[in-house]
Each structure stands twice: as structure tokens, then as C-alpha cells.
Amino acid sequence: MNNVVLIMAAGNSVRFAADLPKQYNKVNGKTLLRWAIEAFLQNKLIDKIVVVINEEHLHFYENSTEDIGNMLEYTLGGDTRKKSVASGLQYLQKFNPVNVLIHDAARPLVSQKLINRVVEGLDICEAVDVGLQAVDTIKYEKPDGIEVLEREKVYATQTPQGFKFETISTLHQNIQGDYTDDISICLENQINIKRIEGERSNIKITNWSDFEYFKFIKKENKVYRTGLGTDVHRFSEFLESDVMIKICGIEVAHNQLIIAHSDGDVGFHAITEALLGAMALGNIGQIFPDNDGRYKNMDSAHFLIYARNELRKLCCEIVNIDLTIICEKPRIMPHSQRMRKNIADVLEIEIYQVSVKATTTEKMGFLGNQNGIAAQAICTVIS
Ligand SMILES: Nc1ccn([C@@H]2O[C@H](COP(=O)(O)OP(=O)(O)OP(=O)(O)O)[C@@H](O)[C@H]2O)c(=O)n1
Numbered sequence: 001m002n003n004v005v006l007i008m009a010a011g012n013s014v015r016f017a018a019d020l021p022k023q024y025n026k027v028n029g030k031t032l033l034r035w036a037i038e039a040f041l042q043n044k045l046i047d048k049i050v051v052v053i054n055e056e057h058l059h060f061y062e063n064s065t066e067d068i069g070n071m072l073e074y075t076l077g078g079d080t081r082k083k084s085v086a087s088g089l090q091y092l093q094k095f096n097p098v099n100v101l102i103h104d105a106a107r108p109l110v111s112q113k114l115i116n117r118v119v120e121g122l123d124i125c126e127a128v129d130v131g132l133q134a135v136d137t138i139k140y141e142k143p144d145g146i147e148v149l150e151r152e153k154v155y156a157t158q159t160p161q162g163f164k165f166e167t168i169s170t171l172h173q174n175i176q177g178d179y180t181d182d183i184s185i186c187l188e189n190q191i192n193i194k195r196i197e198g199e200r201s202n203i204k205i206t207n208w209s210d211f212e213y214f215k216f217i218k219k220e221n222k223v224y225r226t227g228l229g230t231d232v233h234r235f236s237e238f239l240e241s242d243v244m245i246k247i248c249g250i251e252v253a254h255n256q257l258i259i260a261h262s263d264g265d266v267g268f269h270a271i272t273e274a275l276l277g278a279m280a281l282g283n284i285g286q287i288f289p290d291n292d293g294r295y296k297n298m299d300s301a302h303f304l305i306y307a308r309n310e311l312r313k314l315c316c317e318i319v320n321i322d323l324t325i326i327c328e329k330p331r332i333m334p335h336s337q338r339m340r341k342n343i344a345d346v347l348e349i350e351i352y353q354v355s356v357k358a359t360t361t362e363k364m365g366f367l368g369n370q371n372g373i374a375a376q377a378i379c380t381v382i383s
């Protein structure tokens with residue numbers, strides 16, 4: 001075997017201070033450990049991945065990795081990172097790899113480029129250190145005062161660090177002290193080390209605030225989808241006096257009935273269509289056919305709630321909705337604030353996310369002749 005990876009995941013996350021060890025907390029449905037594993041699974045240069053875990057976390061590990069095939073194995077770690085690495089290297093003896101990359105599960109954003117550069121670096125030396133050049137002013141607090149370091153000479157070490165397997169295995173077997181990384185052991189033993197530049201995105205999740213930052217980065221990478229919905233209903237003949245018709249769940253006085261199988265709420269129907277469209281889930285007529293007696297005179301809030309629940313199943317959130325009602329009469333704008341509030345309440349979002357406006361067709365066509373009422377909605381969702 002050429003290149004194997006040890007992913008260190010046996011720590012207790014003391015500084016993270018949460019109920020669940022940090023490596024098993026999820027972002028966008030995947031544990032931190034899973035993010036790290038997938039990065040190496042995708043990389044063609046990697047032949048095997050071994051995760052070093054804490055025995056007490058076995059069920060979390062299994063839940064996180066059960067669908068991954070035999071590219072992945074695990075072994076148990078120790079009570080320090082150094083001991084966990086030693087245990088992992090011992091396990092790798094049976095594969096006798098040429099190179100080993102040692103990576104922290106706490107670094108979920110390792111890139112393909114960085115993995116490739118570490119592996120390539122091992123063609124010309126025995127160990128590869130990944131160092132991110134300091135850009136801040138760095139101060140060293142000493143008993144006799146504070147020294148400002150030459151930041152051009154200071155870098156923060158990241159993982160994965162790369163090693164010739166024989167070299168790092170032998171060192172770990174013969175050295176007992178504690179080390180927070182494995183290059184430090186090489187430095188004490190005159191090993192030929194190449195340093196490559198790290199990546200700012202390759203953050204280590206240590207405290208809860210790092211985890212919040214990781215979630216923020218992933219949110220930025222979320223996918224936006226847009227849906228468009230249209231609905232039209234016929235009006236009845238003119239009545240002698242006003243009745244109440246429903247638009248966006250609000251009762252509006254008008255001297256015509258809306259002819260429909262359900263309650264004929266064009267506003268709710270158009271928004272439902274837009275939400276379904278954003279998720280490519282078909283249209284309202286396929287889900288609630290107008291020849292099905294169960295939906296006769298139905299309150300259209302029911303359709304909107306259906307779409308809201310489907311969105312949630314797909315982990316989608318509504319960003320905004322813009323609805324336009326098109327009719328000559330009744331006048332819509334006097335009711336638009338209550339309509340916005342009602343839509344927001346049914347969808348359990350905020351009123352600022354909903355716009356309701358209206359237009360006429362300048363007395364032209366079937367809408368201008370007051371034969372009907374129409375609505376168009378556009379919505380954006382984030383998934
Ligand atoms: N006995 C240990 C300690 C740490 N690690 C792993 O080494 C990586 C870097 O360690 P760190 O980020 O410090 O994790 P913890 O040790 O869990 O954190 P803390 O120091 O806050 O307890 C982590 O992925 C961690 O799971 C390990 O495998 N075995």
C-alpha cells in the first residue's frame with residue numbers, strides 16, 4: 001500500500017465543553033469526523049483510512065460511518081494524542097504502507113489540494129509539515145516581560161502531516177514523552193522535514209466558537225432554489241350585495257363569489273405552487289386533485305402547511321416570498337399587511353420575509369373584465 005491516513009478522533013473534547021464529543025457533532029447533517037473522512041475518501045491518492053477512536057464513543061463512530069465500505073477501519077486510541085497516534089501506527093503495521101498522513105478529526109475542512117501537496121512532498125523528504133504563516137503580530141509572554149516575535153518566522157501547524165511510515169513508526173515506538181503533534185518528534189530526531197504552506201480554511205475545531213464558525217462557513221455554501229407559482233380562478237356573476245371571499249386567508253368583501261373546488265384562495269394557491277416548484281415536487285393539482293371530494297371547500301391554508309412540512313423534510317428554509325394579486329376588484333392593498341402577517345404565521349416565518357402587492361390589467365382581458373382573479377408568487381428557499 002502506498003498512502004494511508006490516520007484520522008485522530010479519540011479525544012474527549014474538554015475545551016469544547018459540550019455533552020457530545022466535538023467530532024460527533026453534526027453540521028449540514030454530517031459529523032465533523034464524517035466531513036474529514038469524506039475528504040480522504042474522495043482523494044484518489046489515498047488507499048486506506050484508519051480512524052483512531054475512543055472506546056466509549058464506539059456507537060457514535062458506528063452511527064457516523066455505517067454506510068462506508070472497507071476503505072475505512074478503526075482502532076482504539078489512548079489518553080493523549082501521542083498515545084493515540086502510536087496506537088494507530090501500530091495498527092497500520094499490517095498494511096506496511098510507504099507513507100502515512102496523520103490528520104485530526106477536528107479539522108473537517110481539509111482540501112484535496114492540501115492532501116495532494118502533502119503526499120507529493122513525501123517524494124522528496126521523510127516528513128511534511130503544514131504551516132500557516134502568521135499574519136498577526138505575535139507576542140511571547142515570558143516571566144520577565146513580553147517579546148514581539150518576528151512573525152515572518154512564525155507559523156501555526158496544521159494537519160494532515162505526512163511521514164514515511166517506517167520513520168514515524170520507529171520514532172513513536174522509541175519516544176515516550178507527550179507531543180501535541182508528530183512533526184515535533186521528528187524535529188528532535190534530525191529527520192529531513194519539508195514545510196509546505198497551510199490553508200486558512202483548514203481550521204481546527206477546539207472551542208464551541210470554532211464550531212459556530214464552521215457552521216457559518218457551511219451556511220454560506222448552501223444552495224439557493226427559486227420557485228414560481230401561478231393560480232387563476234373564475235368569478236361568479238355579480239351579486240346584489242357583498243359576500244366574503246378569501247385571499248391569503250383573509251376575508252375580503254366583494255360582490256362576486258370565487259368559483260373553485262376548494263375555498264379558491266388564489267394567494268395561498270400561488271404560494272403553495274411556488275414552494276413546491278422550488279423543491280421540484282410537482283404542483284398543487286397533482287397532490288390535491290380537484291375531483292377528490294376530500295378537498296371540496298377546503299381551507300387552502302392546509303395546502304400551504306403541506307408545502308411547509310415538505311420543505312422541512314428536505315431541510316429547506318424559506319428566504320422570501322413575493323406575491324402579486326392581479327384583479328380589477330376587490331382592492332387588495334388595504335388588506336396587504338394583514339395578508340403578509342397571515343402568510344407568515346401559517347408558514348411560521350417572519351413578516352419581513354413576505355411581500356404582498358397587487359396590480360390590475362388596466363381593464364384589459366378576462367381579469368380587466370372582472371371575470372376572474374389571478375395570483376403569481378415567487379419564492380426563494382435555502383437548502
Ligand atoms: N487522547 C487523544 C486526544 C486527542 N485526540 C485527537 O486529536 C485531535 C486533536 O486534539 P484536540 O483538538 O485537542 O481534541 P481533544 O483532545 O478532544 O480536545 P481537548 O484538548 O479540548 O480535550 C482531535 O481530533 C482528537 O480527537 C486523540 O485521538 N486522542
Ligand SMILES: C[C@](O)(CO)[C@H](O)COP(=O)(O)O
Binds near residue numbers: 156180181182204206
Ligand atoms: C496537531 C495539531 O492540530 C497541529 O496544530 C495540534 O497540535 C493539535 O493540538 P491539540 O491540543 O491536540 O488540539
